[in-house]
Amino acid sequence: YKLWSGLKTVGYVPGIRCALGARSYLSLFLPTRLSSFFYNPGPDFTWEKQRTGGFEEDVVSVVPWLQGSPAVVVSSMETMQQVLGHPDDFDKLTNDPGTIIFGTNVVTLQKEAWKKHRRVVHPAFSNKLYLLVWKESMRMFRDMVDTEGWDKKQSVDIPLLNDLTSKFTINIVASCAFDFHSTWSDSIASAGNEMTLQKCLKVVLADAPLRLLAPKWAYYVFPFGALKRVDTAFSTIHRFMRAQIALRREKIVSEDVTSEDTQGQDTIFNNIVKANVDGGKFAFDEEEVIGNTFIMLFAGHETTARTLNGLLPLLALYQDEQEKVYQEIKQVLPDGRDPTFEDFESFAQIRKCIQEAMRIYPPLGDLTREAMHDVQLDVTNKVTGKKDHSVVIKKGTQIIVNIVGIHYNPRHFPDPETFKPSRWDDGSVDPDAFGGFGQGPRACIGRKFSLAEATCFVAMLLRDWRVEVDLAEGETPQQWQRRVMTGGAAGLRGLGPISVRFARRKSQ
């Protein structure tokens, strides 16, 4: 019966019939390839599908017969635009797991509630913030080089790039968005706590499924290590956030927010807490303050870290592209000086490389929506992209916008496996096929924040160092990529683990 009603819900769109739904919580815990009958799409579903040839059509359905919800997966630019461009038809999920994990927040809310949240946080995303992001990225980069003693070395082995990038990006978002300052050696929120903030956020990401499934009492009854770890991570973050919120509230009430607090009155954090202090039409309650603080810390760092985790190995594998970036850096900084925010626009080559890395390894590989009412969805022809026919999707159906599939669709990106930054300005691609930052009214609010941070990081790094990777004996760059860059930039555990080497440039 479940299968039959699921098929009706998705308008009988052909596709995959499986035991568990594409976003079922249970699917996160069980192996994916039990058998074709018990197939479980799992958390890296869109990546796994892409690596085995992709979906047969631009629009397919995934209908479970055992547990989970039926979903429709769309994998073309045209269908992405239909879904992401029309929030009255397709909005965020009614029961979004992101709300359970983080609390009520701007990323997961629907309709008018979302508008209120966006209105509160939006004013902070200004040039003043991006200038600060640039300055802090430089400060943190220099601090990293000093603390790690790189200045005395000719080459530096980075055994786990993933840890380095996430430490960097968490420090930047904490300092620029929240005024939580730290140095490279003195990690935020470590004092008096069992885990650093970086470690807590890593656990939150890796063990999010446990948080979704385990009832609160389970944490007290079962002595499992994983449950204890999740509980410690969440309670440490909550303790940290509550303490910071109380401090900020005091400052706002006593009108003691000065421009010495980096951005002072304009930080994202100040806006969030002020919405609670001020009350009125756009007031935040306590839970909304926590939810937005938590989501901003999270959304503001892991995505940028994953962008760098995709980009640096690609530049190592494509040394000719890395050389082009180096030549641009030399041209913009002829005297070898540090880059400034005024140079940001001049780093066009770096920006193309970032965009191309995000195309190949999108940090969010799929975006989920829900049909708000019975909706007619146009089905495009996989070869021509023209409308073939329409189907009616029932209210409540999940829609998975398959960003990975769109980014590897040869109709949008010829030779999609190849890292080719020049495609972004040679007229060969439609920029609207890029979904790395989402599209439509719910597109990423932190786009320029992350681009400023990643550009500054890459300019500082490649000015002095060349990035390399170790190929196994007889291994081609493509084989290395297939061996190491597994998982999925978007999956729960991200790409890798990745190790790289930084070799000092001769002119230094």
Ligand code: HEM
């Ligand atoms: C390379 C880095 C980043 C990537 C790839 C990225 C990606 C995305 C994507 C794809 C969405 C849309 C989600 C959807 O449509 O369901 C989104 C939304 C969002 N991002 Fe980012 N993001 C990045 C950096 C940041 C940063 C640095 C911040 C904050 C400091 C941020 C905050 C947000 C917020 C608040 C939303 C929700 C916007 C809304 O619904 O109104 N992101 N991001």
